[in-house]
Amino acid sequence: MTHDADVIRDTTSGASLTEQATRELLVELLRDFHARGWVSGTGGGICGPADDGGLLLAPTGVHKERVRPDEFFTIDPGDGRVLSSPANEALRPSECNSIFCLTHRRRGAWSVVHSHGLSAILAGDVAGDAGDDHLVIRDLEMLKGLPGVSNEDVHLVPVIRNTPREPELVEQLTAVFSDPRFESAYAVIVRDHGAYIWGDDVWAAKRHTEVYHFLFEATVARRDRHKEDRA
Amino acid sequence: MTHDADVIRDTTSGASLTEQATRELLVELLRDFHARGWVSGTGGGICGPADDGGLLLAPTGVHKERVRPDEFFTIDPGDGRVLSSPANEALRPSECNSIFCLTHRRRGAWSVVHSHGLSAILAGDVAGDAGDDHLVIRDLEMLKGLPGVSNEDVHLVPVIRNTPREPELVEQLTAVFSDPRFESAYAVIVRDHGAYIWGDDVWAAKRHTEVYHFLFEATVARRDRHKEDRA
Amino acid sequence: MTHDADVIRDTTSGASLTEQATRELLVELLRDFHARGWVSGTGGGICGPADDGGLLLAPTGVHKERVRPDEFFTIDPGDGRVLSSPANEALRPSECNSIFCLTHRRRGAWSVVHSHGLSAILAGDVAGDAGDDHLVIRDLEMLKGLPGVSNEDVHLVPVIRNTPREPELVEQLTAVFSDPRFESAYAVIVRDHGAYIWGDDVWAAKRHTEVYHFLFEATVARRDRHKEDRA
Amino acid sequence: MTHDADVIRDTTSGASLTEQATRELLVELLRDFHARGWVSGTGGGICGPADDGGLLLAPTGVHKERVRPDEFFTIDPGDGRVLSSPANEALRPSECNSIFCLTHRRRGAWSVVHSHGLSAILAGDVAGDAGDDHLVIRDLEMLKGLPGVSNEDVHLVPVIRNTPREPELVEQLTAVFSDPRFESAYAVIVRDHGAYIWGDDVWAAKRHTEVYHFLFEATVARRDRHKEDRA
Numbered sequence: 001m002t003h004d005a006d007v008i009r010d011t012t013s014g015a016s017l018t019e020q021a022t023r024e025l026l027v028e029l030l031r032d033f034h035a036r037g038w039v040s041g042t043g044g045g046i047c048g049p050a051d052d053g054g055l056l057l058a059p060t061g062v063h064k065e066r067v068r069p070d071e072f073f074t075i076d077p078g079d080g081r082v083l084s085s086p087a088n089e090a091l092r093p094s095e096c097n098s099i100f101c102l103t104h105r106r107r108g109a110w111s112v113v114h115s116h117g118l119s120a121i122l123a124g125d126v127a128g129d130a131g132d133d134h135l136v137i138r139d140l141e142m143l144k145g146l147p148g149v150s151n152e153d154v155h156l157v158p159v160i161r162n163t164p165r166e167p168e169l170v171e172q173l174t175a176v177f178s179d180p181r182f183e184s185a186y187a188v189i190v191r192d193h194g195a196y197i198w199g200d201d202v203w204a205a206k207r208h209t210e211v212y213h214f215l216f217e218a219t220v221a222r223r224d225r226h227k228e229d230r231a
Numbered sequence: 232m233t234h235d236a237d238v239i240r241d242t243t244s245g246a247s248l249t250e251q252a253t254r255e256l257l258v259e260l261l262r263d264f265h266a267r268g269w270v271s272g273t274g275g276g277i278c279g280p281a282d283d284g285g286l287l288l289a290p291t292g293v294h295k296e297r298v299r300p301d302e303f304f305t306i307d308p309g310d311g312r313v314l315s316s317p318a319n320e321a322l323r324p325s326e327c328n329s330i331f332c333l334t335h336r337r338r339g340a341w342s343v344v345h346s347h348g349l350s351a352i353l354a355g356d357v358a359g360d361a362g363d364d365h366l367v368i369r370d371l372e373m374l375k376g377l378p379g380v381s382n383e384d385v386h387l388v389p390v391i392r393n394t395p396r397e398p399e400l401v402e403q404l405t406a407v408f409s410d411p412r413f414e415s416a417y418a419v420i421v422r423d424h425g426a427y428i429w430g431d432d433v434w435a436a437k438r439h440t441e442v443y444h445f446l447f448e449a450t451v452a453r454r455d456r457h458k459e460d461r462a
Numbered sequence: 463m464t465h466d467a468d469v470i471r472d473t474t475s476g477a478s479l480t481e482q483a484t485r486e487l488l489v490e491l492l493r494d495f496h497a498r499g500w501v502s503g504t505g506g507g508i509c510g511p512a513d514d515g516g517l518l519l520a521p522t523g524v525h526k527e528r529v530r531p532d533e534f535f536t537i538d539p540g541d542g543r544v545l546s547s548p549a550n551e552a553l554r555p556s557e558c559n560s561i562f563c564l565t566h567r568r569r570g571a572w573s574v575v576h577s578h579g580l581s582a583i584l585a586g587d588v589a590g591d592a593g594d595d596h597l598v599i600r601d602l603e604m605l606k607g608l609p610g611v612s613n614e615d616v617h618l619v620p621v622i623r624n625t626p627r628e629p630e631l632v633e634q635l636t637a638v639f640s641d642p643r644f645e646s647a648y649a650v651i652v653r654d655h656g657a658y659i660w661g662d663d664v665w666a667a668k669r670h671t672e673v674y675h676f677l678f679e680a681t682v683a684r685r686d687r688h689k690e691d692r693a
Numbered sequence: 694m695t696h697d698a699d700v701i702r703d704t705t706s707g708a709s710l711t712e713q714a715t716r717e718l719l720v721e722l723l724r725d726f727h728a729r730g731w732v733s734g735t736g737g738g739i740c741g742p743a744d745d746g747g748l749l750l751a752p753t754g755v756h757k758e759r760v761r762p763d764e765f766f767t768i769d770p771g772d773g774r775v776l777s778s779p780a781n782e783a784l785r786p787s788e789c790n791s792i793f794c795l796t797h798r799r800r801g802a803w804s805v806v807h808s809h810g811l812s813a814i815l816a817g818d819v820a821g822d823a824g825d826d827h828l829v830i831r832d833l834e835m836l837k838g839l840p841g842v843s844n845e846d847v848h849l850v851p852v853i854r855n856t857p858r859e860p861e862l863v864e865q866l867t868a869v870f871s872d873p874r875f876e877s878a879y880a881v882i883v884r885d886h887g888a889y890i891w892g893d894d895v896w897a898a899k900r901h902t903e904v905y906h907f908l909f910e911a912t913v914a915r916r917d918r919h920k921e922d923r924a
Contacts, residue, residue, distance in 0.1 A: 041376040041442035063438065116373065118449055125453065141855055141886035142809060145734040150857060151885070162372055164381060192382070193372035207756065211734035218811055225818065272607040272673035294669065347604060349680055356687065393603055395612060423613070424603035503838040503904035525900065578835060580911055587915065624834055626843060654844070655834035 017202070019051040023069035025202055026056065033115070034065035038213065043116035044194065045094040048202045050074045054083050055100060055110070059091040077104040095166040099196060102170055106177040107186075109198035111205035115213070120195035123216035126223050127159040128191060134158050134181065135189060137215050145211035147204075149184055157212075158182045159189040187212045248433070250282040254300035256433055257287065264346070265296035269444065274347035275425065276325040279433045281305045285314050286331060286341070290322040308335040326397040330427060333401055337408040338417075340429035342436035346444070351426040354447035357454050358390040359422060365389050365412065366420060368446050376442035378435075380415055388443075389413045390420045418443045479664070481513040485531035487664055488518065495577070496527035500675065505578035506656065507556045510664045512536045516545050517562060517572070521553035539566040557628040561658060564632055568639040569648075571660035573667035577675070582657040585678035588685050589621040590653060596620050596643065597651060599677050607673035609666075611646055619674075620644045621651040649674045710895070712744040716762035718895055719749065726808070727758035731906065736809035737887065738787040741895045743767045747776050748793060748803070752784035770797040788859040792889060795863055799870040800879075802891035804898035808906070813888040816909035819916050820852045821884060827851050827874065828882060830908050838904035840897075842877055850905075851875045852882040880905045 017025065026048050033039045033046075042063055047055045054074040058067055073093045074084040080101045082093060094100075100112045127135040137143065137155040144151050158179065160172040169190060176182055186208045187197040197212050199205035248256065257279050264270045264277075273294055278286045285305040289298055304324040305315040311332045313324055325331075331343045358366040366388040374380045389410065391403040400421060407413055417439045418428040428443050430436035479487065488510050495501045495508075504525055509517045516536040520529055535555040536546040542563045544555060556562075562574045589597040597619040605611045620641065622634040631652060638644055648670045649659040659674050661667035710718065719741050726732045726739075735756055740748045747767040751760055766786045767777040773794045775786060787793075793805045820828040828850040836842045851872065853865040862883060869875055879901045880890040890905050892898035 037445070040445055041373060042438050043373060043376060063434070116445075118445065118452065121371070121449060122452055125456065139855075139885045140814070141883070142734060142736060145736060151855060152857060162370075162382060164383060190372070192370045203756070207735050214730070214733055214809075214811065218814060221811065221815055222818065268676070271676055272604060273669050274604060274607060294665070347676075349676065349683065352602070352680060353683055356684065393601075393613060395614060421603070423601045499907070502907055503835060504900050505835060505838060525896070578907075580907065580914065583833070583911060584914060587918065624832075624844060626845060652834070654832045 019049075019056070020069065022048045022050075022202060023056060023072055026058065026072065027067055027069050029113075029202070029206055030058065030064045030067050033113070033209070034063075036117070036213075038113075038115045038117040038209070039064040040116065045096045045100075045114040046205075047094075047096070047100045047112050048205075049110040050083075052083070053077075055104065057093050057097060057100065059086070060094040061092065075101070077101050096196075098167045098170055099173060102173055102177070103196060103198050106174075107198060108200065109205070110200060111202040112196055112198040113205050113209045114194065114196055115209065116194040117213055117216070119213055119216040119220060120189055121192060122220045123157075124159050124189045124191040124193075126220060127189070132159070135216075135219065137219055140215060140218055142211055142214050142218070145207055146184070146186055153184070155184065155215075156181050157185050157187050157189055159191055162191050162193045250280075250287070251300065253279045253281075253433060254287060254303055257289065257303065258298055258300050260344075260433070260437055261289065261295045261298050264344070264440070265294075267348070267444075269344075269346040269348040269440070270295040271347065276327045276331075276345040277436075278325075278327070278331045278343050279436075280341040281314075283314070284308075286335065288324050288328060288331065290317070291325040292323065306332070308332050327427075329398045329401055330404060333404055333408070334427065334429050337405075338429060339431065340436070341431060342433040343427055343429040344436050344440045345425065345427055346440065347425040348444055348447070350444055350447040350451060351420055352423060353451045354388075355390050355420045355422040355424075357451060358388075358420070363390070366447075366450065368450055371446060371449055373442055373445050373449070376438055377415070377417055384415070386415065386446075387412050388416050388418050388420055390422060393422050393424045481511075481518070482531065484510045484512075484664060485518060485534060488520065488534065489529055489531050491575075491664070491668055492520065492526045492529050495575070495671070496525075498579070498675075500575075500577040500579040500671070501526040502578065507558045507562075507576040508667075509556075509558070509562045509574050510667075511572040514545070515539075517566065519555050519559060519562065521548070522556040523554065537563070539563050558658075560629045560632055561635060564635055564639070565658060565660050568636075569660060570662065571667070572662060573664040574658055574660040575667050575671045576656065576658055577671065578656040579675055579678070581675055581678040581682060582651055583654060584682045585619075586621050586651045586653040586655075588682060589619075589651070594621070597678075597681065599681055602677060602680055604673055604676050604680070607669060608646070608648055615646070617646065617677075618643050619647050619649050619651055621653055624653050624655045709742075712742075712749070713762065715741045715743075715895060716749060716765055719751065719765065720760055720762050722806075722895070722899055723751065723757045723760050726806070726902070727756075729810070729906075731806075731808045731810040731902070732757040733809065738789045738793075738807040739898075740787075740789070740793045740805050741898075742803040743776075745776070746770075748797065750786050750790060750793065752779070753787040754785065768794070770794050789889075791860045791863055792866060795866055795870070796889060796891050799867075800891060801893065802898070803893060804895040805889055805891040806898050806902045807887065807889055808902065809887040810906055810909070812906055812909040812913060813882055814885060815913045816850075817852050817882045817884040817886075819913060820882070825852070828909075828912065830912055833908060833911055835904055835907050835911070838900060839877070839879055846877070848877065848908075849874050850878050850880050850882055852884055855884050855886045 026046050042061055045058045047057045050056050055077045056072040057075050071086045075082055080097045096114045103109045103112050123135050135157040141151045143149045143155055158176040163169055187195050189195045197209045199208050257277050273292055276289045278288045281287050286308045287303040288306050302317045311328045327345045334340045334343050354366050368386040372382045374382050374386055389407040394400055418426050420426045428440045430439050488508050504523055507520045509519045512518050517539045518534040519537050533548045542559045558576045565571045565574050585597050599617040603613045605613050605617055620638040625631055649657050651657045659671045661670045719739050735754055738751050740750045743749045748770045749765040750768050764779045773790045789807045796802045796805050816828050830848040834844045836844050836848055851869040856862055880888050882888045890902045892901050
């Protein structure tokens with residue numbers, strides 16, 4: 001994919017993005033994630049912080065690489081209530097709404113990415129084949145891309161079962177957020193489905209999204225290695 | 232691939248695209264599909280609705296990523312007759328003509344994509360290795376990208392044999408469209424060849440094209456898993 | 463990769479490109495092939511027809527995605543003699559020179575692509591593992607992208623041994639061009655190295671380059687299938 | 694990815710780039726490497742020559758595809774001391790600093806790329822599985838992309854163990870640079886981490902980066918072949 005001259009940049013200055021810059025960055029990331037196969041077929045989603053303490057939420061059922069900056073909903077992260085809607089009345093808020101709000105409340109995340117990447121599904125298979133409710137990630141420098149995680153850690157990512165509708169994932173997700181094994185995880189894998197990946201702000205969520213997809217791909221590529229460890 | 236600022240957008244407003252916008256969208260999709268390897272080597276094709284009740288049909292034998300908006304034929308979807316031709320007299324209508332028309336008549340599709348993607352071929356191999364006339368797709372959230380299909384369904388995609396010329400596929404395709412097992416399928420795999428994928432309009436065909444390629448890739452990646460299920 | 467609005471187009475009108483358009487097309491194809499990994503690390507090359515009956519030849523040892531239209535040599539296809547050189551005196555003609563000329567004389571090719579694509583190397587391994595001096599390609603619709611080849615043909619691509627210097631390949635290549643088994647091939651695989659792929663003009667060479675890389679990838683992906691056929 | 698019309702070009706004229714052109718080229722390469730997955734998740738890095746005899750060093754912890762030409766540090770290659778810093782006070786020099794300086798002093802490299810590419814990690818696994826402290830690369834034409842290396846050479850790339858912090862790699866790296874087996878290597882693989890790849894100037898480092906990733910991918914794809922050789 002291409003990054004043209006006026007992409008939203010990471011100033012790393014600690015200064016917050018304006019809401020308009022956040023909307024433009026979310027749009028840019030959706031285009032980039034679509035090119036990488038993480039939000040294809042109108043699947044996947046993203047949210048980020050609005051100026052008024054709300055969450056900007058992408059619409060559902062649309063081709064994600066074509067969302068415009070003025071097409072986000074603003075929702076109340078406390079209860080998922082829609083605070084403002086885009087002018088286009090055909091748009092509906094993403095089904096991820098309740099999950100994004102839960103992740104915000106339990107993890108303080110102001111940005112969550114919902115990926116439909118194949119590597120997340122195959123990583124869920126690796127966990128399932130091992131009979132585990134989590135994916136074991138270790139021996140990878142890229143773990144240092146996650147706050148508080150070192151490359152010597154054995155990092156556990158929770159894996160939950162898929163459900164017919166996304167809001168039905170909330171119960172399992174609630175249990176995951178209370179499980180001390182998963183305190184350092186910034187992602188949850190949903191079997192046969194994809195992953196939710198979050199961060200304090202959009203830059204962190206973007207970094208963690210790249211980091212986890214790399215970790216998933218590496219762990220899938222090393223699948224046989226880990227089987228041998230076990231045997 | 233890149234999506235620049237003025238790509239044709241999904242308004243999701245229910246408003247129809249003008250014919251000129253349809254021509255531009257078809258051209259954009261051919262570029263995108265070429266970058267993904269789905270219409271390489273001048274292979275593959277696409278059609279979409281014209282204003283006069285006809286079907287816009289891409290020319291055959293040309294580099295698909297270079298087709299221009301003024302280079303489509305208009306054909307009568309009832310009998311495949313050419314209603315209007317592009318000014319460039321060297322162009323010939325796609326061999327997909329008869330198949331696109333059949334799909335329109337039997338499925339009401341106003342847009343059909345003919346993919347030469349490798350994942351469609353390898354998915355056909357998975358079906359063939361199992362001795363089946365169809366590919367079994369299941370346990371994947373992405374199934375919900377197809378109208379009326381849930382992620383709990385066992386989705387069957389018909390697989391037909393390749394023939395020397397594309398119009399010769401019509402007989403098998405006619406049988407497939409009458410087979411109650413395949414009523415919810417929006418695609419047919421042609422062994423050693425690729426797939427036909429359709430939708431009510433161009434946006435639906437584009438979504439289904441992304442969805443099915445994802446489903447093909449996932450099912451191929453999980454090939455051994457399914458073998459074990461069978462054993 | 464991206465194809466912007468003013469890429470060189472395939473008019474399919476039979477009209478020849480001007481030399482300047484040929485130079486621009488060769489430059490565009492080198493960029494595209496580099497993005498696909500076929501001419502990385504300054505490897506690979508391309509030639510096309512000049513106005514004066516010569517062959518335009520890309521320089522050697524340069525980053526192929528950065529070659530400019532004014533940086534081609536013109537060589538005499540009869541003997542490889544340099545007829546004209548680019549203004550930049552640091553440039554040297556490609557080592558492919560003698561092979562391109564031989565291919566022109568024996569096959570009438572006015573355009574030859576030298577690919578360093580990994581799929582060509584792995585396809586050469588498939589042939590070598592079978593103890594053959596050729597790759598067997600069959601059961602693939604994409605074969606129809608080659609003139610005179612049908613999807614029912616068993617298509618043989620010659621595979622020759624690599625040598626320390628490219629001109630040393632000429633002897634093996636001469637034998638290949640006289641071998642009746644390979645009359646319908648538009649490519650030669652060089653083991654551990656890549657492939658030479660040609661066509662009557664630049665459009666044909668571009669189409670065959672895409673076709674053969676697809677055929678190589680498919681044959682490598684089906685490697686085990688073919689082993690079983692043999693056993 | 695795309696290369697637009699005004700990318701920094703390889704003049705191959707032997708003329709040095711100005712420092713400003715070097716900064717722009719480093720920025721372009723970071724964008725390109727990010728698109729290829731070699732510097733994702735804010736990982737990886739690069740350095741190149743400054744006008745004053747210093748090394749331009751990319752900042753740490755930032756999204757590498759968004760670094761601007763004015764955001765490099767200049768360091769003293771003798772001792773790693775920061776000679777000048779970018780205006781943005783939030784930026785910190787890369788942790789690669791000490792390794793880049795060591796590589797400069799021991800190998801005369803004016804440009805070093807630190808890749809987090811998955812193929813480098815998997816290549817390290819191949820070496821580890823064989824019980825070796827190096828990767829064996831052979832039978833690949835692409836070896837000729839390295840100065841002084843022929844396609845008949847058996848090329849050894851040292852593989853060192855990963856450490857919690859990058860500066861701790863210096864001890865192993867010092868040993869590697871004194872090991873006569875590795876005199877012709879322009880790369881060091883760090884297990885579970887990635888690779889350092891260098892060249893006399895930025896063009897050479899760019900070429901070697903493409904060459905080694907190709908060699909890593911090919912060697913990983915041929916992993917079973919090499920196992921059989923050993924058995």
